[in-house]
Amino acid sequence: MMPRAIEVLIATSLYDFPSDRLCALLEERKVPFARINRETLAELPLSLDPVAAVLSCGAPDWRWEAGDKLRSIWWRQPTFLRNTPGAALSLDEQLSRSQWSGFLRGLTAIDGARWINPPAATYATEAKPYQLRLAAKLGFNVPRTVVCNDSKATEGAGDPFAMKSVDTVLLHDEEHQYFTYTNVVARASLDDAEFLAVPAICQQFLDPKLDLRVTVVGERIWCVAIHSGQGAITGDWRTHKRADLTYTDFDLAPDIAERCVRLIKELGLTYGAIDLAISDDVVHFIEINPTGEWGWLDGPDRPIAKAIVDELCR
Amino acid sequence: MHPLRKNAVASPRRDHPPLPDDARFDSVAGVWRTERGLLADDKEFDRTSKKMDLETGEDEKGQ
Secondary structure: OOOEEOOEEEEEOOOOHHHHHHHHHHHHOOOOEEEEEHHHHHHOOEEEEOOOOEEEEEEOOEEEEEOOOOOEEEEOOOOOOOOOOOOOOOHHHHHHHHHHHHHHHHHHHOOOOEEEOOHHHHHHHOOHHHHHHHHHHOOOEOOOEEEEOOHHHHHHHOOOEEEEOOOOOEEEOOOEEEEOOOEEEOHHHOOHHHHHOOOEEEEEOOOOOEEEEEEEEOOEEEEEEEEEOOEOOOOOHHHOOHHHEEEEEOOOOHHHHHHHHHHHHHOOOOEEEEEEEEEOOEEEEEEEEOOOOOOOOOOOOOOHHHHHHHHHOO | OOHHHHOOEEEEOOOOOOOOOOOEEEOOOOEEEEOOEEHHHOOOOOOOOOOOOOOOOOOOOOO
């Protein structure tokens, strides 16, 4: 039996539920596709021919080949290892993690397909200083920002200031996981020696503000304003209970919308989730997440899944 | 303690999100299904997104 020549490869996680919608739409459009999940890679007989740039799956009941016909790859994989695990990994686990991670990186040999997003572009975009610099060059207003472990240098961000992690803080121990949101910090509360231990992003505290989430897929763009039941949100909106938050469509000024699309292009991305905030009638760029979640905004009024599938099928 | 650690929000450790008992992943179709249909469209389960009340960095950043 000849393997099925797939046109779209969905490379994601087993628990990436929004990607289910992409698969369902691809099925509806009768586009041959395959989904691989990093948690279950060891259950599939996979082989990559790096010179021919062909990935094959030899499962008896699910033989497919991602080769000449492959149009695109939906890439939802970590681009680098971040946090160390809370518990020691067994030798087999260490071997599995490092080698599957390398195998997935090796899929970049498949260079004839359109990657959404390209891993190298995602890697670069994950560096917040890099994205802030580019955003400023494109004309966005960027809040005063200092990335430092020098408490005196935080003066540049004002007092109080918003403290953010340089990279996602998701720590684990045996029983718990720990996630750090953006926090408002008074300079007087800083202990110089403790602050010296870890760098942080210190940014002008915008208050009051209106949070905007802009989702860009190619040339398509959606913007919602995020409100809480209590009105304006101080600090990080993600700390509010979901039931207390409402998302309403928001008309971005054409020049800001155009700038968002340009930013995505300049970063080499097709998809991106951009956070903006309006304070004192000024639109500020907060950050862009090249792997930002989108399922929570997808629906008839904001057909994000459809737009992603349109891009994957181009 | 550094503010980034002092201000971290703790929650019980979990390796994957809770799923309905009847949820099964269809590897060929690339979707989770329950007796009610696609899990991604199940308002009752409301896991069309990973944006839960608790942010855990699930947007595929951590590993």
